[in-house]
Amino acid sequence: MKKKSSIPGLSFSLKRALGITQFKQKVSRETGIPLTRGGIERKIGSTIVKMLFGNKK
Template sequence: MTNTKIPGVSFSWRRALGVTKIKRRFTNATGIPTTKSGIERKIGAAVAGVVLKLFK
């Protein structure tokens, strides 16, 4: 985003091209997060699940 020095006015090329909407649709359809923290959470949960199954 570019700061235009005018409060409340900004431009995002990602929103203009629809990148955000495409990422949101992909995430909702597949269940795979597109953010770094979301991917880390999903991998962490999977690893924890495997470890817990090993010790049952």
Template structure:
């Protein structure tokens, strides 16, 4: 089976390299989300909106 890695590179068993983590993108997104209270991920925003509208 072929393994597909989007945004990261497989270096060996249990080791991967992610350019987003190396540049600090992940940390920046996390800090923005914590400061504003609004998730950066699409699924997180949908879940928050659903809770706000009383859907779940």
């Protein structure tokens, strides 16, 4: 069972505190390659659709 904090809406993230989240975001923006599972799946899916149907707009 999770222990609730006494202050609603207050949470702590070690990754954010160490700057890991910001670093990952910066790398993703500069390379154009997402680092999250959902982002990777979206990118692969859009690539497949473009290959099948072309890049028509």
